[in-house]
Amino acid sequence: MFEVAISAGSAMFTGMNTTSEHDRDLAAKLRSLSIEPAAFKTEPPKPHARRRTTPGAMFFLAATASLAAVLFNGPETLQRIQTVLAGFSGGDLAISADRVEARASDGTAVEGVRTPTEDGERSASASTREITGSGYVVAPDIATVFSKYEGRIVAVEVAAGDSVVAGQVLVRLDDAGARFALQGAEIAGRVAALALDARTIELVQARSSFARTERLAGRDAMSAQALEEAKTAVDKAENAALQARQDVEKAELEIDKAREQVEALTVRAPIAGTVTRLDAHIGDTVLSREDSVREDESLLVITDTASLVIDADVAEANIALMRPGLSGEAVLDGFPGQPFAIKVSKIAPVISREKGTVTLRLSLTSPPPGMRPAMAARIRLVVGEAAGVDAHHPPSSFEAPALGARASR
Template sequence: MSSRRTPVLALSLAGLAVVAALAWYVNREQSEGLKADRPGLAATVTATGAAAPVRVEAQTVRALALADDVAAVGSLVSNESVVLRPEVSGRIAAIRFRDGQAVERGEVLVELDAAVQRAELQQARANLTLAESNFGRTQDLFARKFVSQSSLDTARAQLEVARAGVALAQARLERMQIRAPFDAVVGIRSVSPGDFVKDGDALINLEDIATLKVDFRLPEQYLDRVRRGQVVEVSSDVLPGERFNAVVDAVDPLVDAQGRAVRLRANLDNPDGRLRPGVFARVRLILAERSGVLVVPEAALVPAPGNVQYVYQVVDDTVRRVDVRTGVRRNAVVEITEGLSAGAVVVTAGQLKLRDGAQVTLADAPSGVALAAD
């Protein structure tokens, strides 16, 4: 029985040896073929077994001047705005302006029919002439002791009444002319010559737009950081891409209890009249200017669990993980308040391939962070 098993065992062992040799040969051929198809694969590992350097992009941390600011929305308001209304009733005799015309202070815009007022003024002047004559004669008679002191006083009083009558008639006549109270641009009228208007009826609006006011609100937590004289950048959809500088002129002492906001007003020069009252405005209030602020591109930051952020800093062709604290963000850059110093080189692209201590090569020479001074 034992003699029969010996040849079978020998044949089995020989078969296993042939199968093992065949498997080794097939694996060798596949490996050689893979290397031929992907010649770069073998290059990823060095002769010592270390990983090849990872190609990354990097930029240099720079110290720049940065402005602390807050954004808000507001409205443009005329520097001066008024709706002209007559003080007395009357019929419009003439309109002395064109719609949208620029007018000067004191210029007559609307005249009401003043025939009655002119007649009253003429009558008052005649009474004044008579009173002056009577007073002159009374003075002469009093000097010659022909009239008493009482007669002289009466004549003097009548003269003063006549003078007041002229002034009153003159004032009534002037009220029939409606004048511009300040340099402005008139609006679009809704009345015509011949219309009868009552006292208080709206005739035309006047807007002083050479200077505009910018009204906006900020949350109450900024109350101790706002003051007169701060610079405000104003932009509007009516002039896309353009910015205008204004200056804070007033801070409302009353905080709105409903919205918990403080109201501010800034003055904006508008000599060309390109902006108009009532326009929606975007406002950027510069609270303070800081110099030496360290900034890096937002792309350099890598988030980690626990609300942690870090960057890969390049040191002698090796990356080192550095946890950082950030500040304000603007224009795709972020302020670094802790963790880095000016001149450090940080990776901005390729972080997914990295680990702490990995070897790297830079795709380009590190460049500085571009940020316009705000």
């Protein structure tokens, strides 16, 4: 093909009257460089990641371009093309299939080239390890409030969501039987007190009679038998007074018992916290604590929301890396953009056979306002050099497995 092109060019040279001596010399040189078709051997191309630009092909392109320049634009254009091709062969042709260590204009590394920065990142990641897991917000202190005695609800002093303090009145009940029992105990107590007074008077009289008899017996004015009888009367009076005193004490206990039952009809908060469930309604009759066997028979539930923690599961394979005091960060599904610091406080003594995980109890530092029990949480613990980073300033990014997915073993 190259020879045909040169022959056509020669024919054009002979038909043109304006052909110069320089042009004829150039045509003769190009004709001497012609290559026979038999010299080319067709072989199937070998697969390569990139092909090198061969000097023969570049020379062919240069010759063709030179011929076109001579025919249409003259020797000046030919000189410019030769200069450009010389620069191309000395610069771009030096780039081979081997990767060049360079940086793009936007600062990213050329594909396949490992930069010193990437080497540093890989070495840093090799010295640390992140452990992820999922769990829920838990309130360790929860009080389910029942009525100690049976009664009818006459007042409900709180509503769901109210904050209460220990000892605050929650529900008031009424029981006529308890009130009557208290009145009866109080009456019995007064009777016992009167009986004690009478026995005390009898004891004083018996002791006075014994003293008189004893003086008379000393003068031989009273027989020994009379003295013995006076002594026996004193002993009987003392026993009667002691019995009356015990009756008074028993009556007081009955009064305290009846009063405690009546006072227990006013249900008070056992702990400080928030009313998270309220089942009490005015007019309802509730059972005593001994008869209430189900939680839904309770009056209400109080949760201490000031001491919330997270119980999270991590893969059993990470148990050797777990220890109390290990720090990390957590994020709630309800507040995805507000990560906060956590620290391992307890490690469960058993492994979940079904899930292949171990449960960690995590204390919280500056959790988001509005956090509530049973909120879903995702955690990330850092083991290694990065574990020493200030836990109060966790990283802004957070990636963890979706909640509910079993941790990989």
